[in-house]
Amino acid sequence: MDVLIRQAHNGDAKAISQVIVAAVRESNGQDYPASVIESVVANFTPERVIELLQQRLVFVALLDDEIVGTGALDGHTVRSLFIAPQQQRKGIGKALMRRVEKTSLQRGIEVLLVPSSLTAESFYARLGYRLLREQLHGEERTLIMNKPLTPL
Template sequence: MDLVIRQAHSDDAEAISQVIVAAVRESNGTDYPASVIESVVMNFAPERVIELLEQRLVFVALMDGKIVGTGALDGNAVRSLFVAPQQQRNGIGQALMARIEKAALARGVEVLLVPSSLTAEHFYTCLGYRVLREQLHGEERTLIMTKPLPHL
């Protein structure tokens, strides 16, 4: 697997949107009602992704030049970490998280927060994150997870 992780740019918005929509529909569909899934999907239309690229430090993971994953650092929070369903469990999410954690450390972040879906709880737990609290937004249940970062 030849994996490249780089900072995202506006030309990536369509591909980022496609990865997120596929992951939300296929991976999160069993843990959330359809209304929540469709609400999340609407939040990641290409136009919205372009807006997020201006607000967050967004990374993409590429295999053979194709975007297969994405994740972002927003202050001290990890946001929108998604991997294409057919590429999940291949280390792409871990590689993205390592890059995000490195960027957070470089920016002086001492503790990272992750608003995790129920679906991703195990993934983040394996990376050393712990549940801090649960957050409800309508029917959407999110786990706020945290991890202290090692000092440089």
């Protein structure tokens, strides 16, 4: 499986939105109530994704020219890492995180923060991220994790 990671552009917004919505509904739906899921989904319409592309460094993962994953770097924070449900557990998230970490090091970032969902905690832990604290936003529970980066 050859996955290509590249920087996202505005033309990717609809596909990014579709990946995120599917992942949130199918994967995170087991760990959060429907009200939280729908609130998160509402934040990732194609129009909102275009706005985020102007604020963050967003990457996409492609398999056979199809966007199957996305992740972003926002300062020293990893944001919105999502993989299409049918492509999860195939190394795509790990490949995206390698790209985010490499880019972070190139920008002089020494420690990355990740606001993780309950669903993704074990994924980030396998990559060396450690829990700092929990954060609550209404019914949404987020795990704040971090990882010191090792220079290349």
